[in-house]
Amino acid sequence: MTRDEAFSQFLLRMGDNTLILGHRVSEWCGHAPVLEEDIALANTALDLIGQTQMWLGLAGEIDGGKSADELAFLRDAWDFRNVLLVEVPNDDFGRTLMRQFLFDAWHSIMLGRLMKSSDEQVAAIAVKASKEVTYHLERSSDTVVGLGDGTEESHARMQEALDYLWPYVGEMFVSDEVDTEMAAAGIAPNPADLREEYDALITRVLTEATLSIPDSRFAHKGGRDGRMHTEHLGHLLTQMQWLQRAYPGASW
């Protein structure tokens, strides 16, 4: 694998995570339990899609002059490189916010490291995105604590959400040859090296939320290397890509 091939995979992983999660979160627009939460979810989705433009924009430049839009709307499921966690359906508000928290915690640590990337453009995107993600993490942590340490009903739902999502956490810390290449070039950290800081962060918040972290370290994998996505990604793409597929080149 050449340096450019690895770099392009790395950028797709970053951009596909924010794109797919941004789309998932945007599905709440107009449906959230209260207006303030609706606005917060839509704003979070907007930030994530904005970050996608930067990551996929850079990926496209390296990958022979494709635009971020082409990468987002004209690839099929097997070409996506997001972790499986972000394609899991929203289910209830609790699971959506638990998924957000588990992702935000990783995202904030990852961006913190990328701010020191040897690649100037990667560092610039990370500095910009990190400011936004600090707010995402503050909100998802507060909400996980509020609902986890809330009523009997909300506590049970948050524990159920954590149990359901936990097997998807491990994939964020798996390293492969792309990561080895990126770490050697000083462009990105080795994902496995983020785990300790991640565990400390989520343990602190989940303990305050009176929730129990499952013991198992079993991890569903296959998203970030594109080997096997969940069936949910295809369904998501049929909606997200519909307009560009039905009316190729449409713009406004």
Next chain:
Amino acid sequence: MPRASTDQIWAWLDAVPDPEIPVISVVDLGIVRDVRWDAETLKVTVTPTYSGCPATSVISMDIETALRDHGIEDVRIETSISPAWTTDWLSGKGRAKLEEFGIAPPQPAGGPERCPRCGSKAVEKVSQFGSTPCKAHWRCTDCLEPFDYFKCI
């Protein structure tokens, strides 16, 4: 026609309102980073507030339109994300106008100093997110009015 000075151009840009918070200008907001002539082309460097802010493309269009109205035909808008925009770049005039308009200006402490309507310091956060990406939603517990707070980033 002689080229307008960059000082003059900054003054013209200071009259271009932010599309979502029209009480302040794009210069007050600190998103115009550089104005320079490159031969007959005027280059204006703009930085987005938040990466997904939908106002960014409207702002570029408004800047271009304003400069054309002042007779500058050849304008090029360049977008730069580094250094990343910070609320420290809001002008003093911009901060005062925000508060007068009912939006609490950003504070390093991470929350509004006082209610922009009644001045009370008894305020509480409703949500980290508000009506635009750059604002949070707060409320005054004295006059009971909700208000926007311009987030510090």
